[in-house]
Structure formats: structure tokens, C-alpha cells
Amino acid sequence: MVIYQIIEQKLRQAFTPTFLQVTNESYKHNVAEGSESHFNVTVVSSLFAEQRLLQRHRAVNTVLAEELAQHIHALAIHTYTPQEWSEQQAEQVPASPNCYGGGK
Structure with missing residues (x-):
């Protein structure tokens, strides 16, 4: 199983989310093609x-924890809670900043 699938499976099991999005953004960074990091x-x-943030x-x-360590x-x-998400949805999922670590 690829890391992406493991992340998705674990988050679904732990939080029973009403919405879950897992995005592999490795391609934006200076890593080998096909990386999952x-x-x-x-x-x-x-x-x-x-719960606080x-x-x-x-x-x-x-x-x-295991995936973060390895x-x-x-x-x-x-x-987000479902209520926060309904309020946030107009703005969409926050985008990650561009990589400044070289290469991309």
C-alpha cells in the first residue's frame, strides 16, 4: 500500500470524517519523481x-506517527468541524506555499 493510501485509511478510521482530502505535494519539491514525502x-x-487547533x-x-517518523x-x-467547514468552503482548502528548498 502506498503512503497516500495509508494516510487516508488511518485518518478515515480515526476521525470518521465528513470530508477528507489527502494531496501528495511531493512533485512541488526537490525530490525524486514518484516520491511520497x-x-x-x-x-x-x-x-x-x-478542541483547539x-x-x-x-x-x-x-x-x-509511524508515517511521520519513517x-x-x-x-x-x-x-475543521462540519460547521467550520461549511463556513470555510467558500474559500476552499488552503494552498500550501511554494517550495523554496531548491530545484522547483
């Missing part, structure tokens, strides 16, 4: 209600 995730879950990000990091170099995390 830079990801952007958006998770919308009612489980995030009553830091708690949400820690929860995602905990779920993906495979993922960069992970952009966007977490």
Missing part, C-alpha cells in the same frame, strides 16, 4: 468540536 491533508470531523493537529500527528518529510494539516 510531502502531503497536505484536510480533515472535517465532528470529533474536532470542543493544536489539539486537532496533535491528534492527526498521533494517528500518523516516510513523511512535510505534512500540512487543515482540520
Whole structure:
């Protein structure tokens, strides 16, 4: 199973999201073609209600701890409750900044 699929599966199991988007952004960076090292995730879950942003990000990091330790170099995390997402949706998922690490 590729890293992308593992990330998606783990986030679905942990948060039962109403919306989940996992984007492999490795192509934007100075890495080998086909790499899976830079990801952007958006998770919308009612489980995030009553949680501060830091708690949400820690929860995602905990779920993906093995992948972060072994495979993922960069992970952009966007977490929302369903209500926040409906308010945010007009603006879409925040884009990751361009890579300044050379090559791209």
C-alpha cells in the first residue's frame, strides 16, 4: 500500500470524517519523481468540536506517527468541524506555499 493510501485509511478510521482530502505535494519539491514525502491533508470531523487547533493537529500527528517518523518529510494539516467547514468552503482548502528548498 502506498503512503497516500495509508494516510487516508488511518485518518478515515480515526476521525470518521465528513470530508477528507489527502494531496501528495511531493512533485512541488526537490525530490525524486514518484516520491511520497510531502502531503497536505484536510480533515472535517465532528470529533474536532470542543478542541483547539493544536489539539486537532496533535491528534492527526498521533494517528500518523509511524508515517511521520519513517516516510513523511512535510505534512500540512487543515482540520475543521462540519460547521467550520461549511463556513470555510467558500474559500476552499488552503494552498500550501511554494517550495523554496531548491530545484522547483
